[in-house]
Amino acid sequence: MNMTGAELIMRLLERQGITTIAGIPGGANLPMYDAFHTSSIQHILVRHEQAAGFMAQGMARTTGLPAVCFATSGPGATNILTAIADAKLDSVPVICITGQVPTGLIGSDAFQEIDTYGLTVPITKHNYLVRTVEELLTVIPDAFRIAMSGRPGPVVIDVPKDVQSARIEFDAYPEPGAPDAPPRFSHDDIFRAAGLINASEKPVIYAGAGIIGSNAAPALHALAEKASIPVACTLLGLGSMPDSHPLYLGMLGMHGSRGTNMIMEECDLVIALGVRFDDRATGKAAEFCPKAHIIHIDIDRSELGKIKLPMLGIEADVRLAIEALLPEVGADKRSDWTARTTELREAHPMAMPGADDLLTPYGIIRQTAAMLDDDAIISTDVGQHQMWTAQAYPFTYPRQWLTSGGLGTMGFGLPTAIGAAVAFPERTSVCFSGDGSILMNIQELATAVEINANVKIVLLNNGHLGLVRQQQELFYGARYMASRFEARPDFATIARGFGMAACDLANEANPAEALAAALRQPGPCFINVPIAEEDCVFPMVPPGAANHTMIGGETHATA
Amino acid sequence: MQQRDPHEEMNPNEADHDEATCEGGCCSKGAAYDPPAPKAPAGTVVPTVVLRLSVRNHPGVMSHVCGMFARRAFNLEGILVLPVMDGTTSTMLLLVHDDRRLDQLERQLSKLEDVLEIHREATGHRAFAAVAEFIG
Numbered sequence A: 001m002n003m004t005g006a007e008l009i010m011r012l013l014e015r016q017g018i019t020t021i022a023g024i025p026g027g028a029n030l031p032m033y034d035a036f037h038t039s040s041i042q043h044i045l046v047r048h049e050q051a052a053g054f055m056a057q058g059m060a061r062t063t064g065l066p067a068v069c070f071a072t073s074g075p076g077a078t079n080i081l082t083a084i085a086d087a088k089l090d091s092v093p094v095i096c097i098t099g100q101v102p103t104g105l106i107g108s109d110a111f112q113e114i115d116t117y118g119l120t121v122p123i124t125k126h127n128y129l130v131r132t133v134e135e136l137l138t139v140i141p142d143a144f145r146i147a148m149s150g151r152p153g154p155v156v157i158d159v160p161k162d163v164q165s166a167r168i169e170f171d172a173y174p175e176p177g178a179p180d181a182p183p184r185f186s187h188d189d190i191f192r193a194a195g196l197i198n199a200s201e202k203p204v205i206y207a208g209a210g211i212i213g214s215n216a217a218p219a220l221h222a223l224a225e226k227a228s229i230p231v232a233c234t235l236l237g238l239g240s241m242p243d244s245h246p247l248y249l250g251m252l253g254m255h256g257s258r259g260t261n262m263i264m265e266e267c268d269l270v271i272a273l274g275v276r277f278d279d280r281a282t283g284k285a286a287e288f289c290p291k292a293h294i295i296h297i298d299i300d301r302s303e304l305g306k307i308k309l310p311m312l313g314i315e316a317d318v319r320l321a322i323e324a325l326l327p328e329v330g331a332d333k334r335s336d337w338t339a340r341t342t343e344l345r346e347a348h349p350m351a352m353p354g355a356d357d358l359l360t361p362y363g364i365i366r367q368t369a370a371m372l373d374d375d376a377i378i379s380t381d382v383g384q385h386q387m388w389t390a391q392a393y394p395f396t397y398p399r400q401w402l403t404s405g406g407l408g409t410m411g412f413g414l415p416t417a418i419g420a421a422v423a424f425p426e427r428t429s430v431c432f433s434g435d436g437s438i439l440m441n442i443q444e445l446a447t448a449v450e451i452n453a454n455v456k457i458v459l460l461n462n463g464h465l466g467l468v469r470q471q472q473e474l475f476y477g478a479r480y481m482a483s484r485f486e487a488r489p490d491f492a493t494i495a496r497g498f499g500m501a502a503c504d505l506a507n508e509a510n511p512a513e514a515l516a517a518a519l520r521q522p523g524p525c526f527i528n529v530p531i532a533e534e535d536c537v538f539p540m541v542p543p544g545a546a547n548h549t550m551i552g553g554e555t556h557a558t559a
Numbered sequence B: 001m002q003q004r005d006p007h008e009e010m011n012p013n014e015a016d017h018d019e020a021t022c023e024g025g026c027c028s029k030g031a032a033y034d035p036p037a038p039k040a041p042a043g044t045v046v047p048t049v050v051l052r053l054s055v056r057n058h059p060g061v062m063s064h065v066c067g068m069f070a071r072r073a074f075n076l077e078g079i080l081v082l083p084v085m086d087g088t089t090s091t092m093l094l095l096v097h098d099d100r101r102l103d104q105l106e107r108q109l110s111k112l113e114d115v116l117e118i119h120r121e122a123t124g125h126r127a128f129a130a131v132a133e134f135i136g
């Protein structure tokens, strides 16, 4: 076979099953763009490279498979870094292929030359600077293998322009990259874990993104049900158990319900599955679950003991470990513990003041949920609206919930929702956003219109950087600084200016009907929802404090 | 697998996170996720250990290894690197603190794609002593 490096890249991506790539062309990746002409892969032109990275995340987070984005050298590469860093912190398999100046010019401060390799070392799982066209035969499959193996993560491949244009002659395509076998774990450890669980009177499962990454939700339900163990989820673990499940405790941690954090305080065993003891979940780590022993199962060995030393740490694919555990764990009703957890949950439930009023945070989220099918894909930006959605949206399935957890990136929501809509055109992709965050990638309204993505943006508009305002109110003596917007754009008009259908619930005689109609109509739609500026997300554990020091969120709090 | 005596005090080794990453900035020190071990008082000698790494030999491997130390605030006292045999791999000797974070350090190093093998090297200090004659 004889082809250019750019054509080879396309063939290898096709062989990996890639059907769509988001990106922006520029001088240093033009050979790759030319190769789209002879490829089955569809290209989606975004309006800022960061959005290409997030669109790839939208595809990867919903399908569980690696997704690809393209950027040119220099500013293209620097623009996409945030989305790559976001993928690293949330373990999302994204493959970013950047153009680079020709090999001979590297190191000469050539036009649009930047050290993409150096910049991406700390924010990728692995990265490459491809020096010869032959290397592509190993680098591309390897990149996919690495992105998918063990704990997933992003890989950047920087390809100089001359490598893209160089011709290569070779006999056979390499095998597509496939994930490495998961780590082997010992049955003795499983037996010990089962012993600890069987001996525990008050166990709790603390479930995270690893459950979703390893497709362990059915196994998790079986374990919880067999041994009557309640399950609390991290922000990224939401969807691992349906909201309606009797053993489901909702989210724990900084904005978890009071009852859930109290149950964590009382438990005598924490079964930590696919989690990393993030400070947003644990609060002050030294005081997390003070009465409990810990069993920690994770595919990343470096997480075992990184924050809390477990009594038993098992390096394993969580699904395989739970499946091995199931026959060893005794069926148990745990009536006393079940009664106690029920009592705590009933006394301290997740309070959702205003849920009946559409123009409140909980109201708009709950009523939007009620109007959607239960397979709708929900993404958010970052701020109060994100936490309200995490608390209030009744998730049913894994991979239904897309949010920036580790990096907490404003601007994540819209492009990620578009990526999800591309991956699942028959489902509705809804992005709950804030009036601060939406402006960070608002240009992607053009992309959504251009490809007629089935994306609905529900904007919780409080005229503020709400979560910043909240922290200034609670922890800085209400000395507000740089958290209020004096200029408040008319978002419905802006959306219409992009050619998108829009409605503003402030101006609707029947807002519920207008919302339902907006969600029902196919294609993209922007829904502006005015909410009060003073609403706070409660309960809240002050940053750095222990989870038992929750502020607000009592059920009898004023609505 | 790590098994602990259940009666042992729960978290003698855990990093303490009083001021764990705080977006609001109310924690003045803005502590890192994995805070470094407390500095030994002046005059005390911190015990060191030498790690022997086999790594892929290419121009980026040093940034991966050294960057990891900087990023995670691990101590790196010295580093020796030479290519081996046909030049496809290199051997690195790393002189590091033998403290409570050593285990975490080794686990993070072993996650680097270009790091093929790691062991603790009993006689490694001799190599550093010999080099010290040239650059001391």
Ligand SMILES: Cc1ncc(C[n+]2csc(CCOP(=O)(O)OP(=O)(O)O)c2C)c(N)n1
Pocket: A381, A382, A383, A384, A385, A386, A408, A409, A410, A411, A433, A434, A435, A436, A437, A438, A460, A462, A464, A465, A466, A467, A468
């Ligand atoms: C890129 C980026 N910059 C700054 C922040 C810090 N930050 C966290 S939440 C927030 C306010 C978000 O405001 P908005 O999108 O309007 O959402 P709200 O909190 O009002 O719901 C800010 C500035 C961030 N998370 N990401």
